[in-house]
Amino acid sequence: MTDGQISEKNKKLTMAKPALWRPEAHLSTTVRDMPPSGIRKFFDIVVEMEDVISLGVGEPDFPTPWHIREACIYSLEGGNTSYTSNKGLPELREVLAESVEEDLALDYDPEDEILITTGVSEAVDLAFRATLNSGDEVIVPQPCYVAYVPDVLLAGGVPRPVATRLSEEFKLRPEDFAGEINERTKALVLSYPNNPTGAVMTREDLEEIADLVVENDLLVISDEVYDKLTYDGKHVSFAQLEGMQERTVLLNGLSKSSAMTGWRIGYAFGDPAIIGAMTKVHQYTMLCAPTMAQVAAVEAVRRGEEEVMAMKREYDRRRRLFVSELERLGLPCFEPKGAFYAFPSIQGTGLSSEEFSEELLKEERVAAVPGNAFGESGEGFIRCSYATSKEEILEAIDRIERFLANLEARGRSGKGIKKV
Incomplete structure (x- = not known):
């Protein structure tokens, strides 16, 4: 090739390149079009504010019990910092098998029916990615944890949200989703006790759903991370x-x-074929959950029940106090039966969930999550966590009361709010 030919070729290559590099053009369209978490987006604002009472993030206000932390410390001191099996420490899987048999009378083989994950959030993601093919549909009852719909999308599936209602105590009924089932429907998500509503399903409620599951050959992905926090x-x-x-x-x-x-310790129980498929994905992404955290988890499962029950009793006291105070303010609230969230209706104010949450935060420094962050059927509600001290709950109530009074004074509150 002559110098003239090389020069002409380079000229053509230069002309073919775009004038500006646009990294967004190289993004996955699924990820690009996915909105950020409605919880995290809102609380990015909170971290920059002072004197905020947060009723938002779903996190216990208790520290991890000392004997659990101590087990981790001993593990570190012993140099126990290597990888574990992809499936998790054998000892942890064994104590979990014993625990689930004692609590629920369910028999799982720790060798091939239990997987330790990096938090339950990873377990949710793995369950979808291991079972869904492109176009498979998943029934997702809402309001629900914010990750379910995005995780279905990331796995190539199609989420089919179905609304649950306050009038039914936010329980899932067969008639809520029977009409959504078709030949592409593969799975149903259950999440009880529920985040954000605090709803719980009884055995009778679940048996009604089981008939539809069998008739339509559905897989059920059941997130039961709040199981220990069931009050009735x-x-x-x-x-x-x-x-x-x-x-x-x-x-x-x-x-x-x-x-x-x-x-970040979660776990999945299931059929060996499904757990094996989840493990495949897990080994190419997370490899294993942190070793020292798994050691601490063994201690928590074996000897942590007393602290779990103590925290539950305290949540129960706060639950009853908070709900009664919300009702006094004229914010109708379903009494949560599990988890540590209240989901009061703010429809009587005439404000949307986002407007109410943003104005409450701006005017009174109380952070709550807009209900629509948990799906369209959450519009008209806000999620408030009572995993905070009694003193902060009462202070938050005082601030909410003042906020409602100011709405009333400005003529902005609807007929559903009592004068305060």
């Missing part, structure tokens, strides 16, 4: 129903019940 009666898992264990991927973890959010 004992938690019932969907996997406990006759014939449902093999159809259920049961997800759980220690973040909420044992005040171990930052430790």
